[in-house]
Amino acid sequence: MSDVVPIDRRAALKQRSRQAIVDAAAALLEEHGGLRFTVDQLAERADVSRRTVFNHFATLDDVVTAVCSDVLGGLVDTFVENALAVPAVDDTPAAMFAEVASALRSTELVGPMAYLTQSLGGVEMRVDLESPWAATLLLRSFNEVSRRFSVAMAVRHPSADELEVHLLVNALTSGLIVLYHHWLAATGATDDEESRTVWDGYLERLLTAVGTGYGAGPTI
16 A cells, blocks of 8 residues: 555645644643743644644744734634625725725624733733734734735625725724724723723724725725
8 A cells, every 4th residue: 555645635634733733822822821831842732743843833933923813813704704695895995995894893803802912921911012022923913814804805806906905904904903002001901891892992993094095985
């Protein structure tokens, strides 16, 4: 019998190993309250070798970024789910803005953000200039969400101008990073109704600010 592993099976095994590493990292982050574990501990938890970890990720920071991206990826998943349920109206910036705004309003972000804050070390590691490591990880994660969101929008609106799509998505995802800073300072990253009320208020202010440029339709 041949020892050669079919390419599709090999790819599936590789993806399974990668996901096991990400899942193990998520569990360790929650248990330790931040990146307070070693590659050896991660490999043991994921039931893979140390070499396998580095085959998928260059550094532990890259693993944590993958965890953050997975958590925030719910935003993209919600958009795609909502988009498939409702026919696209048109490919104008105003129509695309309305769709993204609807996705943001219907997506539960407070829980994931509270989880990420605790996973990155808690409120004492406030994601600002005092914690450039955590800030960089979150920025990389939001950038990945922005990329995935742009791809989903391009598929949803194939006739839309590519630059318009990227400007719209990046304006909103960059705004979410700003909102996160203010939400963290105002609530301490708690996961409760009061915290959600604060977040909803900030989100509406973001949508109003961006909507004045994208929600009013083309100008003459």
